[in-house]
Amino acid sequence: MWQYTLKRIFQGIITIWFIATATFVAMHSVPGDPLSSERATTPAIRANLEERYGLNKPILEQYALYIGSFLKGDFGISFTQRNRQVNDIIREHFPVSATLGILAVTFAALGGVLFGALTALYRNRLPDTIIMFLVILGISVPSFVFAALGQLLLVNINNLLGFSLLPVAGWGTVAHMLIPALVLGMSTMAYVTRLMRSSMLEIIHSDYIRTAKAKGLPAGRIFTRHELRNAILPVVTVLGPAIATITTGGFVVELVFAIPGLGRFFVQAVQQLDYTVIMGTTVFYGAFLVTMVILVDLLYGWIDPRVRVQ
Amino acid sequence: MTSPLLEVSNLHVEFDTYGGTVKAVRGVDFHVDAGKTLAIVGESGCGKSVTVQAMMGLIPMPPGRITQGSARLRGQEILGRSTVDGREVRGAQIGMIFQDPMSSLNPTMSIGDQIAEPLLVHRGYSAAQARARAVELLEMVRIPEAARRAKQYPFEFSGGMLQRAMIAMAISCKPTLLIADEPTTALDVTIQAQILDLLRDLQNETGMALILITHDLGVVARMADEVAVMYAGRIVESGSVEDVFYRSSHPYTVGLKAAMPSNDPQQQHELRPIEGSPPDLFSPPVGCAYAARCPHSMGICQQRPAQLFPVGDAHYARCWLQHPESPHRPAELSLGGHHE
Ligand SMILES: Nc1ncnc2c1ncn2[C@@H]1O[C@H](COP(=O)(O)OP(=O)(O)OP(=O)(O)O)[C@@H](O)[C@H]1O
Ligand SMILES: [Mg+2]
Numbered sequence: 001m002w003q004y005t006l007k008r009i010f011q012g013i014i015t016i017w018f019i020a021t022a023t024f025v026a027m028h029s030v031p032g033d034p035l036s037s038e039r040a041t042t043p044a045i046r047a048n049l050e051e052r053y054g055l056n057k058p059i060l061e062q063y064a065l066y067i068g069s070f071l072k073g074d075f076g077i078s079f080t081q082r083n084r085q086v087n088d089i090i091r092e093h094f095p096v097s098a099t100l101g102i103l104a105v106t107f108a109a110l111g112g113v114l115f116g117a118l119t120a121l122y123r124n125r126l127p128d129t130i131i132m133f134l135v136i137l138g139i140s141v142p143s144f145v146f147a148a149l150g151q152l153l154l155v156n157i158n159n160l161l162g163f164s165l166l167p168v169a170g171w172g173t174v175a176h177m178l179i180p181a182l183v184l185g186m187s188t189m190a191y192v193t194r195l196m197r198s199s200m201l202e203i204i205h206s207d208y209i210r211t212a213k214a215k216g217l218p219a220g221r222i223f224t225r226h227e228l229r230n231a232i233l234p235v236v237t238v239l240g241p242a243i244a245t246i247t248t249g250g251f252v253v254e255l256v257f258a259i260p261g262l263g264r265f266f267v268q269a270v271q272q273l274d275y276t277v278i279m280g281t282t283v284f285y286g287a288f289l290v291t292m293v294i295l296v297d298l299l300y301g302w303i304d305p306r307v308r309v310q
Numbered sequence: 311m312t313s314p315l316l317e318v319s320n321l322h323v324e325f326d327t328y329g330g331t332v333k334a335v336r337g338v339d340f341h342v343d344a345g346k347t348l349a350i351v352g353e354s355g356c357g358k359s360v361t362v363q364a365m366m367g368l369i370p371m372p373p374g375r376i377t378q379g380s381a382r383l384r385g386q387e388i389l390g391r392s393t394v395d396g397r398e399v400r401g402a403q404i405g406m407i408f409q410d411p412m413s414s415l416n417p418t419m420s421i422g423d424q425i426a427e428p429l430l431v432h433r434g435y436s437a438a439q440a441r442a443r444a445v446e447l448l449e450m451v452r453i454p455e456a457a458r459r460a461k462q463y464p465f466e467f468s469g470g471m472l473q474r475a476m477i478a479m480a481i482s483c484k485p486t487l488l489i490a491d492e493p494t495t496a497l498d499v500t501i502q503a504q505i506l507d508l509l510r511d512l513q514n515e516t517g518m519a520l521i522l523i524t525h526d527l528g529v530v531a532r533m534a535d536e537v538a539v540m541y542a543g544r545i546v547e548s549g550s551v552e553d554v555f556y557r558s559s560h561p562y563t564v565g566l567k568a569a570m571p572s573n574d575p576q577q578q579h580e581l582r583p584i585e586g587s588p589p590d591l592f593s594p595p596v597g598c599a600y601a602a603r604c605p606h607s608m609g610i611c612q613q614r615p616a617q618l619f620p621v622g623d624a625h626y627a628r629c630w631l632q633h634p635e636s637p638h639r640p641a642e643l644s645l646g647g648h649h650e
Pocket of ligand 1: 326357
């Protein structure tokens with residue numbers, strides 16, 4: 001297990017390096033640079049700025065500098081918000097995005113497993129039909145629609161009650177997080193439900209469940225000890241990619257609910273070709289996702305003994 | 311005469327499928343005496359597994375349905391009693407093992423925990439007691455280094471060892487009856503012999519009865535006291551091993567023997583598979599189900615289902631040739647006493 005963990009961490013570091021390089025190459029092959037959006041730059045000022053940010057150096061040297069400062073954990077200074085360190089932007093806004101994302105993934109995983117198991121147990125009966133209809137909705141409707149609808153619903157509920165049950169927008173308390181996280185996790189929850197259902201149906205008809213019945217075990221024990229743990233395995237494998245989808249998809253939800261997350265800065269930075277912010281946030285996101293995927297892999301190994309030993 | 315341990319009578323099982331209703335078991339009677347071995351033999355699809363699964367409450371319903379019949383363990387009805395008496399019966403008084411040990415154990419639970427489960431559920435053992443007992447049971451089924459092995463998972467065991475573990479699990483609550491549904495079909499020949507030896511030794515030690523389902527007449531000869539030959543959802547011949555083998559009274563039994571290779575050099579014969587295939591169980595024939603393949607088929611065989619005729623002491627055959635007024639007397643068939 002230790003060897004496996006170390007191997008995964010090593011692979012993770014390679015992946016992050018790859019992400020950093022790819023971002024660097026992509027950014028420098030896009031026409032224009034951060035200074036081209038500056039108004040009224042004389043060639044002298046421009047040369048000055050290029051000097052200051054190192055943009056006049058050969059591309060390989062820029063690359064070396066850039067990797068070098070990453071190793072020191074320094075993402076540099078923003079081009080467009082002159083006085084802000086990229087590190088500060090991440091430190092301030094990332095925890096918000098991460099909290100929202102983790103909450104959304106938790107909703108998606110727990111809800112998906114629960115609903116998926118229910119639909120399998122009530123196969124082709126009413127609960128199954130209803131949930132599977134909602135699943136199709138959840139998969140096909142984009143998240144900004146849910147975000148808008150969710151917010152509208154909140155407004156109406158609050159109006160109806162005459163007091164604010166849950167805040168409609170903003171950030172700060174757990175109450176602010178619930179609805180945005182639910183909206184953000186919705187399509188993943190639908191996807192996990194469908195996956196869990198088919199996985200569960202397969203396992204219900206497996207030989208070892210027949211064995212469990214032949215042993216005379218009560219249905220509850222068969223469900224928790226034999227069906228759930230095995231049925232959850234395919235769900236765990238999609239959790240890693242799901243975290244990626246959710247954290248990157250968070251921007252729309254952050255915008256609708258006026259949540260001060262990192263997504264907004266990231267999109268702004270791309271529009272303005274703010275090199276340092278793009279690089280910093282991309283690499284940071286990448287590292288975060290890689291870490292999550294490794295954690296999910298380790299979780300998988302913990303659930304499935306066959307992985308643990310190899 | 312003491313009453314048998316298990317008595318199954320007039321068992322009927324059907325399955326609803328898209329193609330119609332499959333009448334998989336169409337009136338099966340048999341009994342098993344305490345401590346004895348009953349072998350059920352017959353071609354693939356004749357309803358052997360469905361018969362025993364019906365007793366164990368393992369028929370998926372729907373699509374399955376037990377339409378008639380009873381199965382009594384020491385006089386107590388067990389059919390359809392999965393929640394009342396059933397829980398006590400399954401896994402406690404009756405243990406069961408299956409054909410494919412590779413897929414019959416939970417891949418994410420340790421072998422020891424799986425063996426301990428029936429003890430926790432049926433016998434109220436504490437977790438520690440059950441775990442210790444699981445190791446003893448693994449020793450009983452002759453798995454070396456049982457304590458270490460108990461902590462391992464199914465993928466770390468070979469097929470033969472998994473079947474031993476299955477046996478340990480099935481006998482953990484000291485059942486009076488063990489049902490083994492083709493326990494050696496998925497294993498190679500040397501392992502097969504070991505598993506059969508193990509089953510017989512355990513039977514001697516514990517005095518449990520055994521229902522052994524198999525295609526292999528060699529296994530029957532080696533293990534069984536009684537034999538029931540099944541064809542198209544019915545038992546066509548039953549009796550002691552000697553009677554069924556040496557005084558075979560149903561053409562299907564004779565056909566099965568001719569199709570089986572023999573290990574005995576003195577009995578070498580040319581293998582003759584039975585021509586044709588079993589009838590369609592969606593609409594079984596009106597008469598004898600074997601009539602279409604039977605070399606001795608008579609007019610009445612097509613028209614009326616054969617009755618069960620006594621051939622000897624506790625030896626029965628479901629065949630019109632056994633009727634006292636039957637015009638045919640095939641030499642290869644042992645006919646009932648009333649013919650002499
Ligand atoms: N779940 C099911 N749904 C529909 N038909 C079934 C089902 N289970 C069994 N049957 C049918 O019942 C009949 C008897 O099957 P069974 O499994 O008892 O045969 P078997 O004698 O055990 O054969 P084998 O030697 O291949 O194990 C078969 O025709 C099969 O198609
Ligand atoms: Mg079978």
